[in-house]
Amino acid sequence: xxxxxxxxxxxxxxxxxxxxxxxxxxxxxxxxxxxxxxxxxxxxxxxxxxxxxxxxxxxxxxxxxxxxxxxxxxxxxxxxxxxxxxxxxxxxxxxxxxxxxxxxxxxxxxxxxxxxx
Amino acid sequence: xxxxxxxxxxxxxxxxxxxxxxxxxxxxxxxxxxxxxxxxxxxxxxxxxxxxxxxxxxxxxxxxxxxxxxxxxxxxxxxxxxxxxxxxxxxxxxxxxxxxxxxxxxxxxxxxx
Numbered sequence: 282x283x284x285x286x287x288x289x290x291x292x293x294x295x296x297x298x299x300x301x302x303x304x305x306x307x308x309x310x311x312x313x314x315x316x317x318x319x320x321x322x323x324x325x326x327x328x329x330x331x332x333x334x335x336x337x338x339x340x341x342x343x344x345x346x347x348x349x350x351x352x353x354x355x356x357x358x359x360x361x362x363x364x365x366x367x368x369x370x371x372x373x374x375x376x377x378x379x380x381x382x383x384x385x386x387x388x389x390x391x392x393x394x395x396x397x398x
Numbered sequence: 399x400x401x402x403x404x405x406x407x408x409x410x411x412x413x414x415x416x417x418x419x420x421x422x423x424x425x426x427x428x429x430x431x432x433x434x435x436x437x438x439x440x441x442x443x444x445x446x447x448x449x450x451x452x453x454x455x456x457x458x459x460x461x462x463x464x465x466x467x468x469x470x471x472x473x474x475x476x477x478x479x480x481x482x483x484x485x486x487x488x489x490x491x492x493x494x495x496x497x498x499x500x501x502x503x504x505x506x507x508x509x510x511x
Contacts (some may be wrong), residue, residue: 285441314499316499326498326500
């Protein structure tokens, strides 16, 4: 079990540029979540996938944000026309789906820290 | 809608002393409750979780928490802390479809010699 991995760990970009982050979940975990964490706050839910289907998006996810999970394996989160307010830690988590919709542990990756200058 | 309140943003404590980190939640559906720990520049690691059954839950590193439905609380405790417990602790709740987590704002535990 190699855990959830995220790439890159750090990204510095200029305002207006596009950025893309990647998340590789634990193998055979069919749920994948994206969260955003700003300084001094707890993580906030952005979106989640079950296999390749994106089932829910937070209102925090403006139209500049898009996430994909082709073939139900890794996922990418893209931010277009970045703004300084997008500076945050972007966390990915994965979990198996248990019968009866019982919550199971979400395993978090190390995060990608984005700084928009 | 669900929400989590962590009443203390910072808790200083001396090594080997007991500690309690407070968490209250609100939810209109049945909930599952979690405590995660975050060390600097790292992701979150699960300490313990309550899904059902016994209201006293034991986790890793000697931590435990008690689910109190009438008080809508899920406080985290440890009888004797160590320097290595210095970290940020987050309480979270999930429920409903998708089981997304709603986190509190975190409590910074600082253990001093």
